[in-house]
Amino acid sequence: MQSLTLSNGRPIPQLGYGVYTMTSEEVERCLPEAIAAGYTHIDTANAYFNEVAVGRAIRESGARREDLFVTTKLFPQSYPYEQCGPDIDASLERLGLGYVDLMLFHQPYGDYVSGWRAMEEAVRAGKARAIGLSNFPLHKVDQILEVATIKPSVFQVEINPYWNQHEYKAALASRGLEGAVFEGWYPLGHGDKGLLAEPLFQELAEKHRKTPAQVVLRWHLQEGNVVFPTTRSAEHLRENLDVFDFELTADEMARVNALPQRPYYVVPEDAPDFVLTHNDYSKQA
Numbered sequence: 001m002q003s004l005t006l007s008n009g010r011p012i013p014q015l016g017y018g019v020y021t022m023t024s025e026e027v028e029r030c031l032p033e034a035i036a037a038g039y040t041h042i043d044t045a046n047a048y049f050n051e052v053a054v055g056r057a058i059r060e061s062g063a064r065r066e067d068l069f070v071t072t073k074l075f076p077q078s079y080p081y082e083q084c085g086p087d088i089d090a091s092l093e094r095l096g097l098g099y100v101d102l103m104l105f106h107q108p109y110g111d112y113v114s115g116w117r118a119m120e121e122a123v124r125a126g127k128a129r130a131i132g133l134s135n136f137p138l139h140k141v142d143q144i145l146e147v148a149t150i151k152p153s154v155f156q157v158e159i160n161p162y163w164n165q166h167e168y169k170a171a172l173a174s175r176g177l178e179g180a181v182f183e184g185w186y187p188l189g190h191g192d193k194g195l196l197a198e199p200l201f202q203e204l205a206e207k208h209r210k211t212p213a214q215v216v217l218r219w220h221l222q223e224g225n226v227v228f229p230t231t232r233s234a235e236h237l238r239e240n241l242d243v244f245d246f247e248l249t250a251d252e253m254a255r256v257n258a259l260p261q262r263p264y265y266v267v268p269e270d271a272p273d274f275v276l277t278h279n280d281y282s283k284q285a
């Protein structure tokens, strides 16, 4: 597995397995299969309501904890400093894996400024090896940078060929975060058949004797992104891992990056309803 290096010096596998939208039952069926197939990086969140199942499947997989990279995320209800430490502990308890390799603030709302101190304390206590932000626009990243004694080392945002985030990456590099790692959600378009049917990906798939999904994943790897496509299919699990034996040329990368840009989802400035109504993460099977 190909890895990038985080600012803490630790490796982060570039291709992983995301469990968003998966029920606990689906996680228990599919995650052992993913680990057996060679996945070592798992991305979950307290708001996915499957941390318990993720932890159980990992513990029962027989994989060594130190060989896996596990991420979870906190929703805004957990951000106020007094709440943040206990909620980090609650996620760790649900996972039952001792520590997480990466803890993220999931959504850019609420009291993320005071909560960041609790995230730093979690790093110092060995509960989280690295900390970062998901879906944070630049002006909210700046608010964190103003108070941070440990800077966010990972930014998880929408990234796919229709929204390559070149501007966001450049803007963070200009803030002294050149070593930041970018994780892409909706890496394959979140099930949008139009993306994989894009004529360019059909053409490149034929040329490289791969599938359009593999071409898109290869583009991500060469862009330096970390991705963890979701799938419940054993075939797609294997297909998505089989992207290390070919390379897109510089010209092919440029053609992908010339596709018109638009996000699937625009992160609103103020908290949308689905953020405000999520809260009781303890209810997990």
Ligand code: NAD
Pocket: 017, 018, 019, 020, 021, 043, 044, 106, 134, 135, 156, 157, 184, 185, 186, 187, 188, 189, 190, 191, 196, 213, 214, 228, 229, 230, 231, 232, 236, 237, 239, 240
């Ligand atoms: P995705 O782009 O991974 O799309 C998943 C869809 O692609 C599924 O319908 C799946 O069946 C299909 N698929 C997977 N492999 C395929 C293949 N080889 N060929 C054809 N179709 C294939 O989008 P996603 O699932 O939303 O995102 C991936 C992960 O990103 C999530 O599990 C989660 O970990 C993370 N995520 C994070 C946020 C955030 O706000 N931080 C938001 C969304 C997702």
